[in-house]
Amino acid sequence: MIRIRGLHKSFGGLEVLKGIDLAVERGQVVCVIGPSGSGKSTLLRCVNLLEEPTSGSVTVGGAEVTDPDVDIDRVRRRIGMVFQAFNLFPHLTALENLTIAQRRVLRRDKAEAVRIGRDTLRRVGLTDKETAYPAQLSGGQQQRVAIARALAMDPDLMLFDEPTSALDPELVGDVLAVMRALADEGMTMLVVTHEMSFAREVADRVVFMDDGVIVEEGGPEQVVAAPRHPRTRAFLTRVL
Ligand code: ADP
Ligand code: MG
Secondary structure (H helix, E strand, C coil): CEEEEEEEEEEEEEEEEEEEEEECCCCEEEEEEECCCCCCHHHHHHHCCCCCCEEEEEEEEEEEEECCCHHHHHHHHHHEEEEECCCCCCCCCCCHHHHHHHHCCCCCCCCHHHHHHHHHHHCCCCCCHHHCHHCCCHHHHHHHHCCCHHHHHCCCCEEEECCCCCCCCHCCCHHHHHHHHHHHHCCEEEEEECHHHHHHHHCCCCEEEEECEEEECCCCHHHHCCCHHHHHHHHHHCCC
């Protein structure tokens, strides 16, 4: 579903990604862990071309996103992205936040967008919040609306960039539960997270990044539970 080869990204003179190779198969959950500033967000943003790679190739579902001739909007439509900040429209209800992109981007009619919107709100456990505005929802509920908004677009792939980092600790569990259910349903997911228990229990593979390179990669029982590289060990000692 995702194939990244020799990916480099610089901002001016600062090289942030220094040759990343990574593959995510359909239905796999890959968690990316690593210290702040190591290039995790930039890596995710290169997958849907929110950042343009300096060199290397990124293919998503067989489409080369780095090919200048690719229809990037078409590729992006198949990728759901959830950020640390929820980015909901404050003047729209939860349900309206879910229907607007369906109608504008996918050209679904109102009845269909509402039906799919309600169905998706149910999947994230927010059936009773359909008419609530973002300010009337907790952070965890807002993040679940943001996940539902992405799911309503029928993505082939979901990217998560520290989706629980802005939440109060007691709200983290509900969001992780939704992500876990999504993984169980077979969604392909690339997840940047500091939640090591989520990585250990849900990830098929864990990737440890430091300073723009993948230092260590493998099953969670290896990378999280028995890291080989001293940099991975040092990082895990700090976060666990
Ligand atoms: P992480 O998500 O692992 O914390 P990031 O990918 O956000 O790391 O950032 C990696 C490095 O790239 C940091 O040094 C950051 O300051 C820098 N960086 C990220 N985005 C930009 C940008 N748009 N312009 C300049 N520097 C950036
Ligand atoms: Mg980041």
